[in-house]
Amino acid sequence: MEGTVISSTGNWYEVAAEDGRPYLCKVKGNFRLKGVKTTNPVAVGDRVSFDYDAQISTGAPDTRGGWITAVGERSNCIIRKSVNLSKQTHILAANIDRAFLVAGLTQPRTPQGFIDRFLVTGEAYHVPVCLVFNKSDLWGEEERLQFSEYRRIYGEAGYEVLQTSTASGEGMDDLREKMKNRTCLFAGNSGVGKSALIRYLEPNLDIRIGEISSTHRKGKHTTTYARMYPLSFGGYIVDTPGVKEFGMVQLKTDELARYFPEMRAISGQCRFGNCTHEHEPGCAVKEALAEGKISSLRYNSYLNILHGEEVPVPGLIDNKNEKK
Ligand SMILES: Nc1nc2c(ncn2[C@@H]2O[C@H](COP(=O)(O)OP(=O)(O)O)[C@@H](O)[C@H]2O)c(=O)[nH]1
Ligand SMILES: [Mg+2]
Ligand SMILES: [Zn+2]
Numbered sequence: 006m007e008g009t010v011i012s013s014t015g016n017w018y019e020v021a022a023e024d025g026r027p028y029l030c031k032v033k034g035n036f037r038l039k040g041v042k043t044t045n046p047v048a049v050g051d052r053v054s055f056d057y058d059a060q061i062s063t064g065a066p067d068t069r070g071g072w073i074t075a076v077g078e079r080s081n082c083i084i085r086k087s088v089n090l091s092k093q094t095h096i097l098a099a100n101i102d103r104a105f106l107v108a109g110l111t112q113p114r115t116p117q118g119f120i121d122r123f124l125v126t127g128e129a130y131h132v133p134v135c136l137v138f139n140k141s142d143l144w145g146e147e148e149r150l151q152f153s154e155y156r157r158i159y160g161e162a163g164y165e166v167l168q169t170s171t172a173s174g175e176g177m178d179d180l181r182e183k184m185k186n187r188t189c190l191f192a193g194n195s196g197v198g199k200s201a202l203i204r205y206l207e208p209n210l211d212i213r214i215g216e217i218s219s220t221h222r223k224g225k226h227t228t229t230y231a232r233m234y235p236l237s238f239g240g241y242i243v244d245t246p247g248v249k250e251f252g253m254v255q256l257k258t259d260e261l262a263r264y265f266p267e268m269r270a271i272s273g274q275c276r277f278g279n280c281t282h283e284h285e286p287g288c289a290v291k292e293a294l295a296e297g298k299i300s301s302l303r304y305n306s307y308l309n310i311l312h313g314e315e316v317p318v319p320g321l322i323d324n325k326n327e328k329k
Pocket of ligand 1: 139140142143152171172173194196197198199200201202
């Protein structure tokens with residue numbers, strides 16, 4: 006049988022199967038994914054094959070047991086470094102279709118550097134990001150101008166940009182449409198309205214996005230495990246406890262421009278193949294900057310990240326990098 010892992014406690018994997026029934030599955034002791042150094046071979050969001058086994062007692066009357074026999078290839082996964090085993094990583098969730106970065110222009114204001122760092126991580130690890138500027142009901146003239154500028158800059162870079170308010174309902178249909186039938190992850194600094202957005206769309210879903218939650222399966226809950234919740238309009242939302250503790254992503258400086266789509270698009274026209282777009286002659290990026298075709302705000306973020314140590318955003322990692 007085939008299904009999607011929607012929660013795990015380390016020993017048991019809850020699998021939503023094709024037949025619509027819940028299964029609790031285990032993996033055999035010798036089960037390993039080739040070349041992957043992780044503390045958990047199977048993660049929330051994984052597509053798995055499993056064998057139903059009537060002999061397994063799951064402890065829950067309506068839940069059948071099984072053995073996971075194979076894990077499908079991952080399009081991406083989010084990880085955090087294992088606390089004890091430094092070389093190993095813990096996979097929090099796999100196969101995220103879209104990350105929603107909730108941002109604020111006021112009360113609170115999300116620093117632009119934070120937005121760009123998050124986008125870089127999304128690019129590096131193949132997780133599409135949608136920007137959600139929330140609390141539009143609080144915006145005055147200044148914030149509206151700021152939003153227009155962001156919408157233009159990020160829109161031209163190829164990102165989806167939404168404007169929402171849980172108070173007025175503005176943009177909430179658009180947000181639902183973007184989430185529909187997808188596995189969604191929410192991120193953003195504290196107080197921007199992540200919980201309020203989810204509550205607005207799914208009033209019956211009692212989850213605390215990115216926060217330590219005690220509402221998970223009783224007794225077995227540990228905060229290091231993510232969980233997927235089905236959305237009433239199709240798709241899933243991934244609850245990832247302890248977002249702040251995610252591993253940091255290390256990027257090589259010569260790769261960074263690839264993760265700014267508007268730079269990636271023209272960097273092939275630079276005179277030097279290894280152009281850092283900082284002070285080299287014949288740089289197409291600097292030309293575009295001078296012509297206003299590349300935003301100076303984005304370029305400044307690029308320089309900040311280039312000269313910074315690492316990218317302090319949730320660690321999103323794709324399958325290919327993981328196997329290195
Ligand atoms: N005015 C206004 N307040 C909001 C909006 N969305 C959330 N809030 C409020 O902002 C505060 C923080 O929201 P919360 O969802 O807890 O933020 P989180 O930390 O990102 O989960 C709460 O008092 C919410 O009621 C909005 O669209 N407009
Ligand atoms: Mg919250
Ligand atoms: Zn260049």
